[in-house]
Amino acid sequence: MKTVLIDCSPKKRMSASGFIASMTDVFLRGKREKEKLRVPADHARILEKVKDADNAVFSMPLYVDGVPSHVLPFLKEAEEYCRENGLHPNVYVIANNGFIEGRQNEPLMRIMENFCDRAGLIWKGGLGIGGGVMMNVMRIMITVFFALMLISLVLSGFGTAPLITFGQQLLSVLLLGCGIIAFDLRLAACINRGKSYGKHYTRIMVPSFVFILFADIFFTVLSVFQGGIFRGWLKAKKPETVSRKQAE
Numbered sequence: 001m002k003t004v005l006i007d008c009s010p011k012k013r014m015s016a017s018g019f020i021a022s023m024t025d026v027f028l029r030g031k032r033e034k035e036k037l038r039v040p041a042d043h044a045r046i047l048e049k050v051k052d053a054d055n056a057v058f059s060m061p062l063y064v065d066g067v068p069s070h071v072l073p074f075l076k077e078a079e080e081y082c083r084e085n086g087l088h089p090n091v092y093v094i095a096n097n098g099f100i101e102g103r104q105n106e107p108l109m110r111i112m113e114n115f116c117d118r119a120g121l122i123w124k125g126g127l128g129i130g131g132g133v134m135m136n137v138m139r140i141m142i143t144v145f146f147a148l149m150l151i152s153l154v155l156s157g158f159g160t161a162p163l164i165t166f167g168q169q170l171l172s173v174l175l176l177g178c179g180i181i182a183f184d185l186r187l188a189a190c191i192n193r194g195k196s197y198g199k200h201y202t203r204i205m206v207p208s209f210v211f212i213l214f215a216d217i218f219f220t221v222l223s224v225f226q227g228g229i230f231r232g233w234l235k236a237k238k239p240e241t242v243s244r245k246q247a248e
């Protein structure tokens with residue numbers, strides 16, 4: 001059995017889609033290949049991998065309540081390619097979104113279901129994850145806690161206390177992701193058996209009011225570093241000028 005996992009995030013690194021695809025990969029049996037879909041140059045390579053695959057797993061972010069625009073030309077090409085070559089792989093989708101409710105991925109699931117229907121692929125279901133960005137926070141937290149444990153181990157003369165603290169910290173991080181891990185395990189079990197998964201939605205295990213508070217703080221800090229406070233609002237706007245040559 002061969003499974004191709006396609007990370008459809010346009011981010012070069014640190015994408016939540018890539019993280020969840022890698023996690024799913026760990027739970028899968030048989031031959032697995034992980035691919036990144038960012039630019040049109042990726043299309044031919046991915047389609048070649050899908051040619052002899054039993055399963056294609058799309059892992060993607062939700063953009064404006066739908067499939068990211070750079071994925072649409074790929075789907076169009078895949079539709080023609082699969083029809084021409086008589087391919088009918090099973091399709092599973094893992095979608096993650098910025099808002100806390102995983103159910104917001106429902107329109108994306110329907111788009112992918114319709115794509116499968118039209119292209120003759122076998123729709124096997126999908127998992128929608130709310131608060132997807134927290135998956136990155138989780139992996140950063142684990143790395144930081146691990147580094148702190150190593151430092152404490154050296155400073156404490158290799159006592160057991162840092163190990164216990166790290167164990168507690170690891171458990172608390174895993175608790176945040178327990179819904180994601182459980183649903184992903186079930187998805188992987190379905191892929192391994194070629195079974196339908198249906199549609200399931202989960203989220204990061206943080207109360208909504210806490211998530212919204214931290215998201216607001218995070219994006220305010222980010223905008224200060226990347227955009228500057230009020231910079232966009234107060235900057236004098238120049239009208240866009242298009243030369244006659246450009247317009248033609």
Ligand SMILES: Cc1cc2nc3c(=O)[nH]c(=O)nc-3n(C[C@H](O)[C@H](O)[C@H](O)COP(=O)(O)O)c2cc1C
Nearest residue numbers: 009015016017061062063064065097098099132133
């Ligand atoms: C252009 C754009 C549109 C987005 N639209 C939505 C949206 O409609 N609903 C939502 O919950 N999150 C939305 N998000 C947030 C992403 O889905 C979220 O950050 C996701 O975790 C990114 O996944 P990635 O790291 O795999 O790229 C949007 C993000 C961008 C950049």
